[in-house]
Amino acid sequence: MSEYTPDSIEKKWQEIWEENKYFKAEVDHSREKYYCLEMLPYPSGRLHMGHVRNYSIGDVLARYERMQGKNVLHPMGWDAFGLPAENAALKNNTQPAKWTYENIATMRAQLKRLGYSYDWDAELATCHPKYYKWEQEFFIKLYNKGLIYRKKAPVNWCPKCNTVLANEQVEDGLCWRCDSKVEQKELSQWFLRITEYADELLEFLDKLPGWPERVRTMQRNWIGRSYGSELDFELEGLDEKLTVFTTRPDTLYGCSFMSIAAEHPMVEKLIEGKEQAEAVRAFVKETTEMDQFDRSSDSLEKKGAFTGAYCINPVNGDRLPIFVANFVLMGYGTGAVMAVPAHDQRDFEFAQKYDLPLKVVIQPKDEALDPANMTEAYTAPGVLVNSAQFDGMENKPAQEAITDYLAETGRGRKTVNYRLRDWNISRQRFWGAPIPMIHCDKCGIVPVPTENLPVQLPDDAQVLPDGRSPLPHTPEFYEVTCPVCGGKAHRETDTMDTFMESSWYFLRYTCAKDDTQALDPEAVKYWLPVDQYIGGIEHAILHLLYARFFIKALRDENIIELDEPFENLLTQGMVLMDGSKMSKSKGNVVDPDEMIGKYGADTVRLFCLFAAPPEKDLEWNDKGIEGSARFIKRIWRVVNDLGGKLDAVEPCASVEGMSLSSAAKDMRRKEHETVKKVTEDIRRAFQFNTAIAAVMELVNDIYHQKDELMKTEDGRYVLASTLSTALTVLSPVAPHVCEELWQQLGHADHLAARFWPKYDEKALVRDEITVVVQVNGKLRGRLNVAANAAREDIEKAALAESNVAAHIEGKTVRKVIVVPGKLVNIVVG
Structure with missing residues (x-):
């Protein structure tokens, strides 16, 4: 028996998947598309268990739909602008860009180590000039349309972050980033006319039945008509x-x-x-x-x-x-x-x-x-x-x-x-997309010519010691020539709210490497809307509302043909430790790398999906992950023990023309029941925990019945089919170990390129069923009867059962109630 070594096995299969480009997605009108997307992470430096849970949910869905024959787009990128990079750069005496790209490299390696089926060719980082160039172009288009304007207005000011906050970024009077008390100031700011779309944003919520009602209610209340x-x-x-x-x-x-x-x-x-x-x-x-x-x-x-x-x-x-x-x-x-x-x-x-x-x-x-x-x-x-x-x-x-x-x-x-107010997108910080506008004393405010985009952040600018942006203090950045009159002018030094980037990134994934245009109309039309979007409830107002607005604004500029960006939304629960959200300050953080090093990526993924339904909070506990590790090792032992003794047989293989033993029939029925259960749990309700439980039950049955099944040719055939089925339906959850064991069973292909098995309704039919027998409502016996037994025969057998007969002896049988397939209740007096 070979030893289970997750580190070498997982790296082996990750290389094979990458070499074969199994997860690369391209437009193919001959196939049904499926766009699966988790909310892109901020590159903070390390993944946390909340990330792992979120991305594991998405990966199961992407792999499952790919095995259904769909053309799946499953991309990953980085929401890379923002205050934390500036604060970290100050603390570590480095540049925000350097800090950010180093973190991206670290987190990309962590995601690859977990074996997620991403199309890495579609990767993007919102802080890259090749990304925000197009965002600046959108800004100018919306400005020319009248959807962006500048005015002096009372604003929310965070004294610690030294920047303005949108209304949606003030939570209970505190800054959503640093929890500082927000002050009121009057400043000239740039605004997006989100209020122009208030009615449509409200009314289209009724066209999103695939969204949680809780999220739709939160948006209705925020719009506040x-x-x-x-x-x-x-x-x-x-x-x-x-x-x-x-x-x-x-x-x-x-x-x-x-x-x-x-x-x-x-x-x-x-x-x-x-x-x-x-x-x-x-x-x-x-x-x-x-x-x-x-x-x-x-x-x-x-x-x-x-x-x-x-x-x-x-x-x-x-x-x-x-x-x-x-x-x-x-x-x-x-x-x-x-x-x-x-x-x-x-x-x-x-x-x-x-x-x-x-x-x-x-x-x-x-x-x-x-x-x-x-x-x-x-x-x-x-x-x-x-x-x-x-x-x-x-x-x-x-x-x-x-x-x-x-x-x-x-x-x-x-x-x-309306309660909704126009979206303030001005930020007085450095690490953000520069607003592409120029102030001229003669001509007023004019856009930067599109041929001069992107307006790039200066590479050598240093964030000031108190966190303020260096842009207003960098003449080589702000001193420019007016593109209208040719006179002296100064460039806008505010940068855009980072929610601008996350309001359209999911469109750019469809053509991430296209340097000629922001969006490829054919690709956007094929892939959008996102079929399944996955992310935390904390984004119900900020990100989701802004993204919905941005799509409608781009639609009305004839840039895209789309009303809503996300067809279905899943808001996963948090990962908790001792009832509290994991955080460094509380000292209750579980390091994913440590868990992967100890148990392997498959075990970590399995636990995150098995411990709770996706919409519920997950309570981390060591016993739980130990249990997941034991299950992986059990299926490893079973296949190792049997792999060399069995032929490679297809999942849910046909048994036409075969005469199966009673044991083989029972195992085949369990095999097909499991496929039916797992398919329904994933497709209908994303109940991965019950789907995994069904596979665990099947593996336990294999373990207990394998010796009996190995005695006959038909038993070995059904056993080989059932093992293949167990690995196939478990592979979206624990792909590496399933690929390795699939190979040990003698299969020449890879599960990543396999189709999902189809259960046979005929295989679900039982030859015999167990019927409970009651006397005056109390359990007195059980009967095994033919599945198609007549009512009269069931009644006769129930009355003759020895323990039942003893309880009705000397009494008058007044009524016999037969519930087909379930029970017999004998009423005596």
Whole structure:
């Protein structure tokens, strides 16, 4: 018996696969395509077990679909720009590019060591000028289309990362990268008009049934479409109006004051010449320095400052004081909120604090609310009161009626509002794709001519000690000639948000080495959309929403013909240790290289797929991987023991014309049951854990029945077929050991080029079945009967069974219930 040596076996087969180009993908219209993709990793330096789990899931699917005869594209690349490279470069006194490419080399070697079936000819790195050249070209096209613009606006600023963050990159008021508290600044920034596609992004979610409902719900909530009214409140003493958006026009008659955001552009006009001016300015400063998340929190203490100004309610002429309030944000609606304290809890708390009046306009059906006795806002449904001609209406129908009234009388208009805001893509960092724009005092902002792309990062630039970008301090980079007038100009020194790169990389995989164009239309049309996308739930908003938008924008530029990038989405769970996510700071990291060195890549892959269903979190434990190692060694021993004694027989081989023994029939049935089970588990629900369990059960049956089967010619034939089948269906999970054992069985070809075995329905039919026999519902015996036995024969055999007969002796049999193929229940009295 040869020894199982995973290191040499795995490297051997990885070389064979590469030599034969088994995983290279090319457009072939004669074959059905399958595009399998895991989210590309950031080259941090080392793989972690989360990577291994993610890529193992994708590799099983890619190998399985390839064995189904499909033309499979399964690529890998590197999301290589970003802050961590700069921080590491500072720490190690090196260049971000050098650090990044060294990490890519390390991680590429790790991925190859795990035996993943990637088409390495399609590899890309987003930090390479040959990649971001085309991204810069897209930028210019979208700019010329009006989908990219520059404006001065309040932005999220991370003081530690020294850069702006998009709204989606602020999590609970903290930077998504470093957990620093985010500040508010006003800067000129570049934006993508993602809001232009808000409706389509929302509506197309219903066309993605292959996505988890949880992810679709998260995107719906983030887009946040709401219907309501926009109406104008005249300002007392000013020839201007204050515009408000509300989803509750049914409460309009109960408005008793107005709240506006500290950032509202009308603040200075409202306080001009008022005695409150300085106090309001101080409050504005205090509020704008607050965290945006805190300002939207329900637990926030509601504070405000009276501006000294008033506005007029357009439906009843009430004079309403205007306050700057800390809980009102410019990011939603118009930055002005009509305050109805009797029916909104935030307004109620504010009114209580500043002794402002409450006016009830919605009453419960069986109760009359008294504002003087209210301890909280009434927000439930009810009937309108104190609302002129709308009195007596239920508040839901009244919303539509009042909206129509406002429109008819010219006091308001129906409108739709969104939580989604345009995507801020400016980053004040070095390690990113340069924004291809030029600032000229004479011509304004003009694009870099496409023939001058890419605008490359200077190779010798050093990140400044505090992390700031060197680009604004590098004249040889920013000093340029205006391409329009030929005069002196300066290049844009902001770089693009790294999510720009990951918004289209999956398109570039289809033509990664094409230097003549960003995308090959034929290749994109053939391969896209991605059939199966795999990645973490943490990308539900940022990456997935941006990628969907980017595809629609490129479609409308006639660059591609595609509405949605990802047909199906699988969000795998995390890898945990002692109930916590693995992290270096917690000291609970399992090193994949260490595990591969100890057990082999196949065992590591097997454990990651067997320990939990893919969508669930996986709890790492040493006993689990030891169990996986024992299973690999068991199948190794079985094949080693039998390989030289058996002929090479095809999986699920035909037995036409053969007369099989009872043992051979049982083994053949188990073989075909296993293929059916594994096929269904992989195809329908990605339940790799139960698929692997089925193969384990088959191998155990082989182990226990092999000696009996080896006694006869038909038994040896079925045993050889079953071993071939076990290796074939296990090969997507543990490909190296299965290839090696396949060869030991005498097969001349390779499993990587094999088709998936097909089970025979006839083989699943049992000659005999076991029937449970109960007496008054209690188990009293079991019968082996012919699978096609008549009901009367089963009943007769059940009554004659010795233990059953003993329990019914002397009693009257009142009824015999026969459930075919399962049980007999004898009712006695």
